[in-house]
Structure formats: C-alpha cells, structure tokens
Amino acid sequence: MSLLVLALGQFVISLDYNIVYVALPDMGAGLGFSDHDLQWVVSAYVVTTGGFLLLGGRAADLLGRRRMFVLASLLYAGSSLMGGLSESPGVLVAVRAVQGIGGSLLFPATLSLINTLYDEGPARNRALAVWGAAGAGGLCFGSLLGGVLVEAFGWPSVFFVNVPVAAALAVAGRLLFPADGSRDRSRRFDVTGALTATGGVTLLVFLLVQAPAEGWGTPAALVSAALALGLLTLFAVVETRSRDPLVPARLFAHRGLFAAMGVTALFSATFSSVPYFLTLYFQRVHGYSAVATGLAFLVPAVVVAVGTQAGERAVSAFGVRRLLVGGMVLGAAGAGALGPALTSDGSYVRLLPGIVLLGLGQGAAWTGMWIAAAAGVAPGDQGIASGMASTALQVGGAVGLAVLVAVAGGVGQNASGPGLLDGIRTAVFAIALGIGCGALALLARTRTTGP
Numbered sequence: 001m002s003l004l005v006l007a008l009g010q011f012v013i014s015l016d017y018n019i020v021y022v023a024l025p026d027m028g029a030g031l032g033f034s035d036h037d038l039q040w041v042v043s044a045y046v047v048t049t050g051g052f053l054l055l056g057g058r059a060a061d062l063l064g065r066r067r068m069f070v071l072a073s074l075l076y077a078g079s080s081l082m083g084g085l086s087e088s089p090g091v092l093v094a095v096r097a098v099q100g101i102g103g104s105l106l107f108p109a110t111l112s113l114i115n116t117l118y119d120e121g122p123a124r125n126r127a128l129a130v131w132g133a134a135g136a137g138g139l140c141f142g143s144l145l146g147g148v149l150v151e152a153f154g155w156p157s158v159f160f161v162n163v164p165v166a167a168a169l170a171v172a173g174r175l176l177f178p179a180d181g182s183r184d185r186s187r188r189f190d191v192t193g194a195l196t197a198t199g200g201v202t203l204l205v206f207l208l209v210q211a212p213a214e215g216w217g218t219p220a221a222l223v224s225a226a227l228a229l230g231l232l233t234l235f236a237v238v239e240t241r242s243r244d245p246l247v248p249a250r251l252f253a254h255r256g257l258f259a260a261m262g263v264t265a266l267f268s269a270t271f272s273s274v275p276y277f278l279t280l281y282f283q284r285v286h287g288y289s290a291v292a293t294g295l296a297f298l299v300p301a302v303v304v305a306v307g308t309q310a311g312e313r314a315v316s317a318f319g320v321r322r323l324l325v326g327g328m329v330l331g332a333a334g335a336g337a338l339g340p341a342l343t344s345d346g347s348y349v350r351l352l353p354g355i356v357l358l359g360l361g362q363g364a365a366w367t368g369m370w371i372a373a374a375a376g377v378a379p380g381d382q383g384i385a386s387g388m389a390s391t392a393l394q395v396g397g398a399v400g401l402a403v404l405v406a407v408a409g410g411v412g413q414n415a416s417g418p419g420l421l422d423g424i425r426t427a428v429f430a431i432a433l434g435i436g437c438g439a440l441a442l443l444a445r446t447r448t449t450g451p
Contacts (some may be wrong), residue, residue: 002117003127005172007134009069009110012076012165013103014138016054017045019146019158020096021168022290026155029073031160033089040093043209048100049107050394051202053192057387058106058246061380064180065113066173068383073170075099076162081161084432094158111386113177113207115374122316125371132366136304138338143279144294151291191247195343199230201391208398212405217434245382251377257385260373261392263438264323268393269400270434271331271362275300277408277424281342285421301358307363320372321442327437329367334358343427344413361435 017426020027020041028038060068086092088403114131118124147158207224214221238243251257275297282288282296314323338354373389374382407430408423 003114005169005176006110006114006127006368007131008165009073009106009169009173010131011134011138012162012169013110014135015142015145016080016099016103016138016162017173018138018142018275018438019149019161022143022157022293023150023158026150027092030155031086031092033088037089037093041096043206044093044096045100045103046209046394046398047202049103049157049296050205050391050398051389052054052101052104053108053394054197054246054384054387055208056105057112057384058190058194059105060112060383060386061107062383063163065383066177066439068105068109068275069113070170071447072102072109072422073166073173074290075102076106077164080159080166082156084156084159084163085158087193094423099242106130107390108383108386109135111370111374112231112382115121115377115386120375124374125312126317128370128374129367132308132311132363132370133305136173136308136363136366137301141294141297141301143275143289143297147290147292147294156366164266170263173367184418189236190242190244190246193235193242196238197246200235201395203228203231205394205398208395208402210401215293218298221339225266248381248389250389251381252373253384254377254385256375256376257388260369261389263365263369263442264373265399266387266434266438267365267391267395269359269403270335270431270438271429272393272397273401274335274358274428277404280420281424285342285344285424300351300355301354303359304363304366307360308367309363311364315368315371319371320368320375321369324365324372325439325442327361327368328435328442329361330357331440332432332436334361335428339425339428339432342421342428342442344421349353350351384415400434412414 024038024041027041056068076099079095079102083092083095083099083305086095094426099331101415110131114127115124118127145159145161149161169368203224207221207228210224211218211221235246239247239249243437278297282293287294311323311327314326331372334354336354336356338351341350341354343350361439370389373385377385408427409419
C-alpha cells in the first residue's frame with residue numbers, strides 16, 4: 001500500500017506538468033493572457049520546481065520525509081484549488097509557481113522514501129520500476145485527461161481534479177509511512193546555502209526557459225546569467241565553510257551519484273523532449289484535436305511502462321550500467337526510426353516502430369538512472385541525493401529543449417508549414433544523435449572502470 005501511495009505521488013507530479021498544455025488556449029481566452037505571457041503558465045512551474053529541488057531534498061533529510069510528503073501534498077491541493085478559482089493572469093501564474101514549489105518538495109520526499117523504505121537491491125529496484133511507470137503514465141495521460149476535462153468542463157477542471165487526489169495523498173502518507181521522529185538538533189539547516197543555491201538554480205532555469213524565445217542578449221537574460229553565476233559561486237564558497245552544508249562534501253566524492261546526474265541530465269535533454277515535438281507534429285502538421293493528441297500518447301505511455309518493468313528485471317541479469325547502455329541504444333534506434341516516419345501524409349501506424357523502440361529504451365533508462373543515483377548513498381543523505389539528481393533532470397531538460405528548438409530552426413507552438421515539419425524531423429534526429437553519444441560514453445566508461 002505504501003508503494004501505491006508513492007507511485008500515485010509521482011503520477012500527480014508528472015500529470016500536473018503535462019495536463020495544462022491542452023488547456024492553454026482556453027486559459028488565454030478566458031483570463032485575457034497576451035500571447036507572450038501565456039507561456040508563463042508552464043514556465044512558472046518549471047522554474048520554481050527546478051530552483052527549489054535541492055532545498056526540498058535537504059528538507060526531507062533534516063525535517064522528515066513523511067512530514068515533507070504530507071506538506072507538499074497539501075500545498076498541491078491548496079494551490080490547485082486556487083488555480084481553478086483564479087480570475088486573473090497574475091494569480092494563475094503565481095499559483096503555478098506555488099505548485100512548482102510543491103513539486104520540488106514532493107519529488108525528493110517521494111524518491112527518498114522509496115530509497116529508505118526499501119533495501120538496496122531487488123526490492124528497491126522493483127519499487128523504483130513501479131514508481132517510474134507511474135511517472136511515465138502521468139506524463140502521457142496528462143494530455144488525454146486534460147483534453148477530456150477541458151472539452152467537458154472548461155479549463156478550471158485541470159486544476160480542480162488535483163484537489164481530492166493531493167488531499168488523499170496527504171492523508172494516506174500520514175497514516176501509512178513510518179513516523180519521522182524528533183528532529184536531530186545536532187544537524188543544522190544551512191540557511192545561507194539553501195538561499196544561494198535556490199536563488200542561483202532558479203535564475204539559471206529561468207534563463208534557460210526564457211532566453212531561447214526572448215534572446216540571449218536581452219537585459220533580462222544578461223542580468224539573470226550574472227546573478228545566477230554570482231549566487232552559485234557564493235553557494236560553492238558557503239558550502240566549503242559550513243559546518244553542516246546543504247550538499248555534504250562526501251557527496252561530491254560520490255562518483256556514482258555524479259555519473260547518474262550526468263545520465264539524468266542527458267535523459268531529460270533527449271528522451272523527455274520527444275513529447276514536445278510529437279505534440280507539434282500531431283496538432284500542427286496533422287491537425288489533431290486535444291483529445292486525439294492525448295489518445296496518440298497512449299501507446300507511448302504503455303510502452304514506457306513496460307520498459308520500466310523490463311529494466312527492473314534486466315538490472316539483476318546485466319547490472320545497472322549495461323542496462324543504461326542498452327536502454328540508450330534502443331532509444332537512439334527508436335528516434336532514428338521515428339525521424340523518417342514523420343511526414344505530412346504519413347499514418348500513425350508508420351510511427352509505431354520508432355515509438356516502441358524509443359519507449360522501451362526510455363522506460364529502461366528511467367529505472368536504471370534512479371537506481372544508480374541512490375546506490376551507495378547513506379539513508380541520511382537520500383533526500384539531498386534525490387534533490388541533486390532531480391535538479392540535473394530539470395536543468396538538463398531546459399537546456400536540451402532550448403538547444404533542440406534552436407537546432408530545429410526555432411519551431412514553436414505557432415509555427416506552421418513545411419518548415420515546421422523539417423524542424424521537427426531535424427530535432428528528432430538530433431535526439432537520436434544525443435542518446436547515441438550518451439550510450440557510447442557509458443560504454444567507454446564501462447570498459448575503463450568495469451561494470
């Protein structure tokens with residue numbers, strides 16, 4: 001039952017990220033958003049989630065994993081209720097920022113609960129596979145559920161649907177998870193480190209989200225870059241002098257964790273960018289409705305879920321690193337097969353070979369990278385280790401999508417015509433190249449350091 005609750009928590013995080021996309025046009029019309037400002041319904045969530053993950057991870061270690069899980073779930077429920085009741089653009093963007101903070105608290109709390117409730121080995125691997133399948137389902141089912149809700153009940157329903165689910169998570173977490181006990185007063189919370197890290201990473205993610213559309217030479221981009229660099233430099237200095245740093249020095253020496261962070265960043269930059277370009281392809285090239293687009297993502301959702309389960313079984317037979325190499329090889333082959341199938345008159349069936357290979361590789365790699373990130377990390381550091389890996393996930397995704405959009409020739413939600421299709425196809429081939437390079441790098445590391 002505990003695993004079901006943890007999986008549902010991951011499902012909610014993934015669902016909430018994706019469900020608003022199909023509701024954006026209705027939100028813009030209903031609340032009077034300008035075309036320029038509408039993107040912040042998505043970006044506010046991304047920026048605050050990425051910026052607060054390190055803080056959320058350390059809070060789980062020091063304040064209690066169950067406490068943070070319950071608090072984050074209640075934050076989700078309350079902000080979702082306010083989102084559905086919003087009557088102005090500013091309020092809705094602020095609500096999405098609060099939801100992002102909820103995600104930054106819930107994600108590491110959920111992951112660190114798995115890594116402490118289940119012993120390292122088959123039990124933990126199985127739990128991570130179930131958790132990963134729930135996340136994949138949330139990402140893909142979000143589009144479908146959002147389309148159905150918007151057409152039936154209007155855009156506020158994509159927020160209201162979260163309220164009972166998040167509230168139930170808070171109650172279930174309180175009842176099912178082991179009590180945290182009293183706080184260890186010998187361990188201090190590194191306030192200065194938390195503020196500088198959160199500010200620096202938040203500004204960095206803001207820069208990576210905003211600059212590709214607005215320009216890298218704009219005053220906002222230059223100021224954000226300077227402040228992010230300054231705050232992250234100050235964070236590094238603070239950490240070397242703190243008695244109980246936000247990120248303990250022992251984790252900087254953990255080669256497995258940093259390798260897993262690299263894989264996680266690459267995964268997010270490549271695999272996680274595919275739905276963006278497929279959505280453009282379905283809606284802008286073939287004119288799918290919101291509901292039809294959601295239905296088109298059902299096959300990827302099922303295949304990714306199968307991949308997570310296959311990955312859990314493959315770890316025992318081949319080891320984590322070989323699993324990751326195999327998953328990336330499958331993913332590169334899938335993206336390579338998907339590219340030529342993206343045509344103006346092609347059928348959905350023609351996409352299936354690439355989608356299946358890509359989804360299996362994605363599911364296997366997702367399971368493997370979280371197993372790698374938790375391996376060998378002490379229970380008291382699982383929260384911050386989860387926060388570090390998930391920060392790499394967010395930053396990698398922001399960098400990857402910005403680069404891919406630039407490589408594709410600046411395609412966007414309002415692009416159209418043959419240039420859009422060429423750009424989408426170019427991006428998918430670039431994704432195949434990126435995943436393939438990652439597989440080669442891991443294979444080379446395996447040959448030099450052993451499995």
